[in-house]
Amino acid sequence: MEHRYGIAVSPGIAIGPALVLDSEGVLISHRTVPPEQADAEVARLYRALDETAATARADRERMTARLGSALGNIYGAQQSMIESGWLREQIEVRIRAESYSAEYAVSRVIRDMVKRLEEVIALRTNSGASDARRSVTEFIDVERQVLSALLGHPGNPFANLTEPVIVLANDLMPSDTADFGPRTIHAFATESGGNTSHTAILAGALELPAVVGIGRFLTDVSGGDTVIVDGSEGVLVIDPDEETLAKYREKRAKLLTRQDRYEHLRDKPSVTADAVPVPIRLLGNIELAQEAAHCLDRGAEGVGLYRTEFLYLNKSAHPTEEEHYAAYASVLGTLGSNRPVVIRTLDLGADKFSSVSGAVANEKNPFLGLRSVRLCLRQRELFVTQLRAILRAGLLGDVRVMFPMISTADELRQCKTLLNDVKEELEYAGIPFKRDLRVGTMIEVPSAALLADVLAREVDFFSIGTNDLIQYTLAADRNNEHVANLYSPADPAVLRLIRMVVQAAQKEKEHGKRAFDVNVCGEMSGEPLYIPLLVGLGLRQFSATPRKIPEIKRVIRELRIPEAEEVARRALAMESASQVTSYLRDHLRKMLPSEAVD
Incomplete structure (x- = not known):
């Protein structure tokens, strides 16, 4: 038996046979024979x-x-x-x-x-x-x-699985995990990767326990070996003994019971405990159209982030306008016409590639290269196809469009100009579309945060993407386990940028005399630890992986605004991420004494 430790990226515990992708890429389903x-x-x-x-x-x-x-x-x-x-x-x-x-x-x-x-x-x-x-x-x-x-030269290792497995690999691309299904893939663990890689995010969306950044371990395990993945603690156990198996089976049962504890909150309002309760809107993040049902199951009020790049993965050609439209229509059909659906335009590049996207996979520094809107503005046919489908789908419900990785005001204006050009094309062709589509931008890089007052005049809402904002602010690759100690949502520099964005939005709301929402859609918004701080900074809308929503709601319903504002004031006065994190943990323990706080 061996214990290996990595980065916990998606909670839960899974026990089962290993499928080792780095070598055989197939399941050795029988270890012994008569x-x-x-x-x-x-x-x-x-x-x-x-x-x-x-x-x-x-x-x-x-x-x-x-x-x-x-x-x-x-x-x-x-x-x-x-x-x-x-x-x-x-x-x-x-x-x-x-x-x-x-x-x-x-x-x-x-x-x-x-x-x-x-x-x-x-x-x-x-x-x-x-x-x-x-x-x-x-x-x-x-x-x-x-x-x-x-094994007869099998092709897709997941195509003919007859029993659930735990996938072990050096690393996984989003295209690998796009085929994962909870009935056949119960968890995964990788030697490489970071806690906010898009593969990790997809694991959360599919509700699969996952541990990444473990370091070399694949030579110590064979396909079919029994393994345990503890996605809450970041542990992989190889060939566990009976005592360890019993311990983790009991732990898994308790964890499932804890999740059930929040189910009664699904239909309760997301409001603070103040004498005059303050409503906090909770939305879901989704990758795949079928995840819209997860949002409803967990009490989300809509979709705050629909990541659309997964439409491009495992494709031999660009998705057509009709394929885009069908995916968006499916989400809207599930959620109904009154719940908002924020569709983020294509965000390929960096750690997400498609053979048909036009992204440059061998850039020397891909996170600073041709990605996201930069790619879309270069490959305009991709952009136009998607914008046409979004505008058409807007007639089916409360659809909003959001541009990712905006770093300058000119870049945002180019996107808006192209959107207006597409509207004119649809108008000329007599194709119905939503004329008053709400437009927003992600705040993911420091330049956008610093220019928030300028960008606010151009759009209807902001969504703070904390995953990228943290890595660009701290110059720490979010997928690199070697600098994981530097990557922290609690860093004072990150908190000050978030405060700056919220203040710019509040000023625009006051001076512009219009509704202006600020959402947080990164992993930070799905962690109960940070909710009092974010509410204290003035945020009133969060978008997270659906399964996180009941736990977030539990925190919000115990929180009072003056208390949250005091948390934010103290955190902003601190000088290090470790100080802020320790303070937030102590506060959450006092606030929820019966809950386990990691």
């Missing part, structure tokens, strides 16, 4: 090894003819490894002595060898370590090839 099947398993093993060796031989000949013997010999080394009598003997011994399936025996033998090589790497000099690292890569590649042959 002893009488040993001969058949050995025969399967030898057929798979022979097939894999033949493929390596053919690859060696082809690459030698094309690129010379030096590169061709790489495949020759793999061929020799696969044909090695020692390797075959070791795998066969596991099948016969321990009744392992052929697949599990292959994975276990090779993983044990890889683990020993990793220990050698840790002791050697750079030159000696490099040879060992190459051997590790070759062994894992051989494992992948042999398993693929044993």
Whole structure:
């Protein structure tokens, strides 16, 4: 049994067999077979090894003819490894002595060898370590090839799952997790990643327990091994013993009971405990159209952030206007015509790529490169297609459009100009659309926060995207576990920028004599710890992953505005994130003494 620790990004506990994506990419569903099947398993093993060796031989000949013997010999080394009598003997011994399936025996033998090589790497000099690292890569590649042959060269690893699994990988792209379903994927854990990566956000949306940024662990686990993912504490347990299994089963049952505790709040108003209660609007963040139902289930008053880039993933061509329209219509059909739906325009680039988007995947600094509205203004056909669909869908309900990653006033004005051009095109073509569509902008970079008073004159609402605002303010990549200690929502610099945005909006509301909403839609808005602080800063609208809404409502209904304002005043006077976080935890414990506060 081994415990590994990473970043908790989506709460919950899952127990089940591992599906290791870095090597086999398939589920080894049976670790053992009846002893009488040993001969058949050995025969399967030898057929798979022979097939894999033949493929390596053919690859060696082809690459030698094309690129010379030096590169061709790489495949020759793999061929020799696969044909090695020692390797075959070791795998066969596991099948016969321990009744392992052929697949599990292959994975276990090779993983044990890889683990020993990793220990050698840790002791050697750079030159000696490099040879060992190459051997590790070759062994894992051989494992992948042999398993693929044993399992009939499966394609999509999730297509034919017959039991729920826990996905383990070095890293996952949003396109990987887009196919995850809660009935077949119960959790995931990765070696890389950060707590606000979009993969982590999607895990929250799908309500899958997840831990990321664990560091190297994949060589210690094989497909089919029992693992535990604790997405609340950031723990991965590999091959747990019976005592540990019992402990986590009990913990999982208690966690489910705690979640049920808030269900009675679903239909209660989200208002403070003041003598004259102050209403706080709670909205849901969604990635996929079907998540709109989650918003209703958890008592959300609408959708505050509909991330639309997932329409572009796993596609061989751009989504059409009708595909956009159908997705938006589905959300509106679920929520009804009176609940707001804020559609954020395409936000690809940085850590989100699509083969058809036009985003540049190999930029040296993608978070500062061609992403979001910069990409849309460069690839205008993408932008126009989406804006047409949003304007048309506006007739179905309370639709609003929001532009992400705005960094200058000119950039925002270009987006508004293009929106007006699209309106004229629809008008000319006689296509019905919503003429008075409300327009908003995300506040995600410091320049936008500093220019909030200027931007407020251009739009109808703000939505503060705290995930990006934090990383750009603190110059800490939100996906990089090495600087996770710097990335903090409680940093005083971040709090001062949020206050600046709220003050600009309040001033615009007073001077402009119009409604002007300010929403918070980043992960910060879904954490009960920060709700008193944000309310004290003047925020009256939050948008979060639907499952977070009952817990947020619980905090709001115990909160009083003067108390929240005092929390904000004290926090703003502090000099470090650690001071603010400690203070907020103490306050929340006093406010909710019966609740566990992390």
